[in-house]
Amino acid sequence: MLKTELAAQLRTAFDDDRDADTFLLRLERYGADLVESLRAVYGERTDALLDRLLEVMLHAYHARPADLKRLDEARLLRPDWLQSPEMVGYVAYTDRFAGTLKGVQGRLDYLEGLGVKYLHLMPLLKPREGENDGGYAVQDYRAVRPDLGTMDDLSTLARGLRDRGISLELDLVLNHVAREHEWARKARAGDPRYRAYFHLFPDRGGPDAYEATLPEVFPDFAPGNFTWDEEAGEHGEGGWVWTTFNSYQWDLNWSNPDVFLEFVDLILYLANRGVEVFRLDAIAFIWKRLGTDSQNQPEVHHLTRALRAATRIVAPAVAFKAEAIVAPGELIHYLGTRSHHGKVSDLAYHNSLMVQLWSSLASRDTRLFAEALRAFPPKPTNTTWGMYVRCHDDIGWAISDADAARAGLSGEAHRHFLSDFYSGQFPGTFARGLVFQYNPATGDRRISGSAASLAGLEAALETGGAGQMEDAVRRLLLLHTVILGFGGVPLLYMGDELALLNDYAFEDVPEHAPDNRWVHRPRMDWELAERIQQEPDSPGGKVNAGLRHLLRVRRDTPHLHASIESQVLPSPDPRVLLLRRDHPLGVMVQVYNFSEETVMFPAYVLRDVLGDHAQDRLSGSAFSLDRPTVRLSGYRALWLTEGEELA
Template identity: 65%
Template sequence: MEHVPTPDLLSLIHAAYDDDRDLETFQLRFERYGSELRDGLSAVYPDAPDLMQRLLEVMIHADHERSGDLKRLDAQRLLSPDWFQKEDMIGYVCYADRFAGTLTGVQEHVPYLEELGVKYLHLMPLLKPREGENDGGYAVADYREVRPDLGDMRDLARLAKRLRASGVSLCLDLVLNHVAREHEWAEKARAGNAKYRDYFHLFPDRTLPDSYEQTLPEVFPDFAPGNFSWDEQAQSWVWTTFNHYQWDLNWANPDVFLEFAELILYLANRGVEIFRLDAIAFMWKRLGTNCQNQSEVHAITQALRAVARIVAPAVVFKAEAIVAPEELLFYLGRGAHHGKVSDLAYHNSLMVQIWSSLASRDIRLMERALSVFPPKPTSTAWGMYVRCHDDIGWAISDADADAVGLSGEGHRRFLSDFYSGVFPGSFARGLVFQHNPRTGDRRISGSGASLAGLERALEQRDARELHLSLERLLLGHAVVLGFGGIPLLYMGDELALLNHNHFAEHPEHAGDNRWVHRPRMNWDKAARRFDASSTEGRMYLGLQQLIAARKATAHFHAAVESRVVPSPNPHVLLLERPHPLGTLLAVYNFSEAEQHLYAAPLHERGLTRARDRISGAHVAPGEMLALPPYARFWLTPSEDAQTRW
């Protein structure tokens, strides 16, 4: 539904432009997305009648500042709105300093990313954080500055331009729920400025905080229990969901919305194409709830996305919402918000299920969890990963576990024991993160290679286990690359880098063992990436083969969903992707033993003669398909069979 601007807004737009083409472009986009903007704002800020005019002034200013090459990218993306859904989209996630020292260093290593096939680069938090402890950079002190040790905003813009020339989209974190205690807004609030005190949730005594606490969970029970902190200078209890130095923002204040709309456009004009909306689920507070996933969050996101669509349509949003599947789909748009909120979201179950099946050698729980996972809108995409910067929380639902004859609590306990290496026969080397005695929750830190058994195999000089550990890691990446959406490769996994077991030598990291899987890039190992006799070479070449196969396979466009095919073998996962070129059937052996699969699921999909897209080999399964340990196949109809059809 198009939105015709009111006469006052129309006159404001006309007065701001001398060039008729720029005027027409802005006005057409405003007419297209104005209703989405208006509806989002009115749902949250019905008593702020001047907000639209104030916002429009910010948008027009940003439109004037937007460079010619970025406006050209806007036009390209409008003609190809599925650009982020295509099968050639490969993501890479890293910390700029740990990858290459500085932003200039990252720019020097762009050829490495090009060689790997990367089209999307997520640089972990690099906006200026508070000094000292800063939650890995998520305590932002200034959204308009870069960490001084990395460079400055000009370096960021230069890097974005270099990436753009290589067809790589830059993704940055935008922390929405909170700012650092040292942020200018918080400093002014602490000094007593009434305007900025309204940017936060401040309470004179414990009456309301204690009422809220009745239904609030604890995110970091070990080192940040509770959700409120006393601030002596502000003489208030401050809402601090994550850490005492991270002040939650009051999104009920329209001025906060206006600040972030301006920040998004400012960063978009420096070349940021993908915003990872950090801690988005926590933005809205409502007494008597867990203050997560409230409906206002989706209205706010819709309005912010409309702002970006009008000024910088090359930009997409990715929701960092680690919530239950039934809640997750709202971040991609359901009901009135369908297709109007985030374009991307993390498939937060897939990673957990991969590691669960590798430990149990059984895919039935994974099969169940994926089969009941609700489908996303066809215009959106999942972000999937084997590992990420964060810990692994064992998000195994009791209902899913019960459906396959497991105890949810028992299986979660098994996984924590297995991946911390205490379960008999475990191949893993991980660390327990945030043990909560009240709930029994134990999350796990560790690099992909160490969790997959490489660290243990090297310690024991066991050649067979070394081979199997790499096969496990390649199997996990095959599942992620073959699922559709955007596979996100975590820095170092392509070289099978191990745990950084000396992380505690750095005082600022000592209290957070997630730094065990945030090593510095080992460029000596990277130099051996084509040496098939080395562990890094075997991993890199295997991953490169998977990436090349994915890019050559149209079936992996994100508009298509992966669907579970019931497997006759509990060790073998089957996922199908229907496509006009014929169905693709992915076959994955989650066991270190050879498995055999009755070929009926293949025959039913016309795969009596098939081509494995990974190896290029032709497969004629007959009655039974033999699967080597940790085998992975992406099977499509053979070319001659397609011709006959």
């Protein structure tokens, strides 16, 4: 219970009793989560932090616009808003999608027509000039990149999206800031307060001790984890700075409670501008511990839980998405386990599923896919997976040796095969991708490339083979059918709905040329988008029509509510993946053929779950399961429910 004395003191900060009651009820509900996690990280410093934290939260609550306060109440009444089958995301770079924020405003009809309910605009807060890691080297969290617009433009866009039932997501870079950020500038100027915001060392003693157990994120163009900076010393002389990602990105020191307070203030400021979802970038890296890889430390989860609790007191309409590309055993902690269960992030990327999609497509074998899914612990029912076929980043082959061994594979050999296959080096491959960040020490080769080029459309257009083009289209639709059916928020990457190919012109842009991930960050082809529905027989037309059909079916399928998890069913054919969903309205079985071959699939496997009759929601067709086999054409997908539901 909230102490009477504190409640009475806080009530004096409100002119309206209803506002006071609302704030105090939320503080009572989420305050324990906030305080417990802060004490676990900051110990005896917590009391002093809480006094300042409440001041920040009260100010943000009073500044919160009335329409957003109404959204807060609506979300509290519908806490599963992110789990609905109608929830579909779209991911785009503002400039590449529509030039500016005002340009995005002019394309809302397109997004609404596609069925989008959640728009993730890639980094748009003001970055450093020049090289900036695709916008992830932020110079000012309270300003928009000047060529994209202003903060007022952002607020206007957020309102326009909200009026159409679309939530706005922005990236919040937590691990580091640009060297040019005000905090870093003051640190270099010798201000002790801001020097404590970073990890600064006068010599190599500290860095060398940490480096003994730290991996390299970008070994090609940013080797090591520390950078010598001529101004980083205590008195203006040089010093070593922790820079996990790039020399111009200074890692923040989250063991300093001032850093936590700064980010609560930033989150609430942006939430009051209309941001509804925050992608917590590089969240796994924020806590440093000697003798470890300084990733996934327990303090990370405490800090995220505390950030979420503070945000829910002021702005409960806001959700957190963890950008944690880590092993399944570590990933679950970003959604919450034990005392953190369901209290850390609301969403997390299901990176493993994305990797397994491409793995099964290359191998025409789903056994590793099934083993990887079985290894996942159950998530909290109030949390949600972010599902995707592609994103702005490269594909790293996050395949564990243990999963591979259970599937009868060598993990190392399979990762090598996938890198060869998707970089176009494997004999007979259909893929056109580029190797990103080859690490000779580990043999790791990540892959860049658009979904369409990786799925074979680029190669098919080169050869002009109608059969190859049809296979490429079917591969793209199969991949999207899995993410739409798995259970979570499916995230469509800009241009995939048009089957856009690799954009090799990135090499002509000096700041993009060193980073071949720009090959799958093309500019939106609006001319193609406007005519593609009038070109139903073109590859892009088929992908677009197929995807729009899938989205309509998903919206009308309650079995896909994300509180329910998909479970792997044993499949007698390695080419076919089977997923089961147990919904109160009945069982759903999803069938995915990951090969171009026709599979005569044993009907008894489906009959044992669904009975003698089923309906495929994707085609509207009835299936009799009392026969020996079900015919699955190449790359066929079925969403089967009990027959009487659609009769």
